Amino acid sequence: MKKRIAVLAGDGIGPEIMKEGLKVLGTIAKHFNHTFTYKEALVGGCAYDKYGHPLPDETKEICNNSDAIYFGAVGGSKWENLPPELTPERGALLPLRGMYHLFANLRPAIIFGPLADSASLKSERLEGGLDVLIVRELTGGIYFGRNKVKSLTLHEGAVQGNYAVDYMIYSVPEIERIAAVACDAAMKRSKKLTSVDKANVLESSKLWRKVVTDYVQTRFPQIQLNHLYVDNAAMQLATNPKQFDVIVTENMFGDILSDLASAITGSIGMLPSASLSKTGFGLFEPIHGSAPDIAGQNKANPLAQILSGAMMLKYAFGLNAESKAIEQAIMKVLEDGYRTGDLANKATQKEKILSTSQMGDKVVEYLST
Ligand code: NAD
Numbered sequence: 001m002k003k004r005i006a007v008l009a010g011d012g013i014g015p016e017i018m019k020e021g022l023k024v025l026g027t028i029a030k031h032f033n034h035t036f037t038y039k040e041a042l043v044g045g046c047a048y049d050k051y052g053h054p055l056p057d058e059t060k061e062i063c064n065n066s067d068a069i070y071f072g073a074v075g076g077s078k079w080e081n082l083p084p085e086l087t088p089e090r091g092a093l094l095p096l097r098g099m100y101h102l103f104a105n106l107r108p109a110i111i112f113g114p115l116a117d118s119a120s121l122k123s124e125r126l127e128g129g130l131d132v133l134i135v136r137e138l139t140g141g142i143y144f145g146r147n148k149v150k151s152l153t154l155h156e157g158a159v160q161g162n163y164a165v166d167y168m169i170y171s172v173p174e175i176e177r178i179a180a181v182a183c184d185a186a187m188k189r190s191k192k193l194t195s196v197d198k199a200n201v202l203e204s205s206k207l208w209r210k211v212v213t214d215y216v217q218t219r220f221p222q223i224q225l226n227h228l229y230v231d232n233a234a235m236q237l238a239t240n241p242k243q244f245d246v247i248v249t250e251n252m253f254g255d256i257l258s259d260l261a262s263a264i265t266g267s268i269g270m271l272p273s274a275s276l277s278k279t280g281f282g283l284f285e286p287i288h289g290s291a292p293d294i295a296g297q298n299k300a301n302p303l304a305q306i307l308s309g310a311m312m313l314k315y316a317f318g319l320n321a322e323s324k325a326i327e328q329a330i331m332k333v334l335e336d337g338y339r340t341g342d343l344a345n346k347a348t349q350k351e352k353i354l355s356t357s358q359m360g361d362k363v364v365e366y367l368s369t
Helices: 014-032 044-049 057-063 088-099 113-118 172-188 203-219 230-239 251-265 303-316 320-335 357-365
Strands: 003-010 035-040 068-073 102-112 130-137 192-197 224-227 246-249 272-276 282-286
Touching: 003 014, 003 057, 014 035, 014 068, 014 303, 014 320, 014 357, 044 088, 057 088, 057 113, 068 172, 088 224, 102 113, 102 172, 102 251, 113 320, 130 172, 130 251, 172 192, 172 203, 172 246, 172 320, 192 203, 192 230, 192 251, 203 224, 224 230, 230 251, 246 251, 272 303, 282 303, 303 357, 320 357
Parallel strands: 003 035, 003 068, 068 282, 130 246, 192 224, 192 246
Antiparallel strands: 102 130, 102 272, 272 282
């Protein structure tokens, strides 16, 4: 298979972890006989420094001519006080999501068995690890209501006297397309789907519940669907996360629940994500930021970046075996006790604490055996 990959490493630890992600993709290409062509481009603060914009035309051009975007992380205090549209996250990440209609955000909350001790929940509640997939609607709901109500007199976001207002709006096609992504994921896993809303209070949630129910009943009757209100879902996630397999929810609820789920796993450096369009084109990035506090020290955990590469292989290119091979190599590395500093606990032997580049090398070594 031949694929063109836009490589947007970004700021802070981005370039360090991206290097390891590419090492692993290179090994996969060699073992499975694929050709991946990489085009690197600046994004975020470093792009602003060179071009005066966090998402310059040169970078868009490279993304336009690629089959997937492999993204590191952006941001840092140096660029925090720029006008909002020029800050790394708002000026680059949000436009990329909009430009490529990346409406589906897939965030696995995974705890690899050997890391159950470093999670924030008692390890008996996480026996054997955790593997929950949160499917979040990414381009609708309350964060984008403004675009849909321009004709109304009371503008979202504008404080009028003592009032401020935001609009949470969903249409049937928007809900159906994210339900389709969630059903597809559920069919490939345990055929169990939980839809999260606030249908006891919100009209948009009532529509959400009806559309998801109809969609599943008519197209995927074999999926076991249940519904939870978002407050209950948060409590259940924090106390008994293993009851879930795939969770589908709207933009703001997904934002909050996916952060909660990642906090439960206790290791921000381990969690990948995918933002997908209807065509399968997508942006693949770790959920963490640019970690300026440890940038340039070769001690960041590259595994979230490497796992984002595995998601790219699976969701953008349909290379399931290749994706699984990466996950299995990481599992073996962890089982053998190798950790980056962020995952180290007292029980871990000192000689098994690895730098960023050593961890990348270790995954490559285990992929090759
Ligand atoms: P952060 O995720 O960068 O860091 C939070 C903490 O986790 C830090 O202590 C950091 O050292 C640690 N950490 C993060 N990734 C790690 C890794 N791979 N290995 C080991 N430790 C890791 O969040 P923050 O400090 O709130 O934000 C820093 C910058 O990143 C800000 O400018 C923020 O706007 C930006 N940010 C970008 C993205 C993105 O690019 N998608 C996401 C979140 C934050």
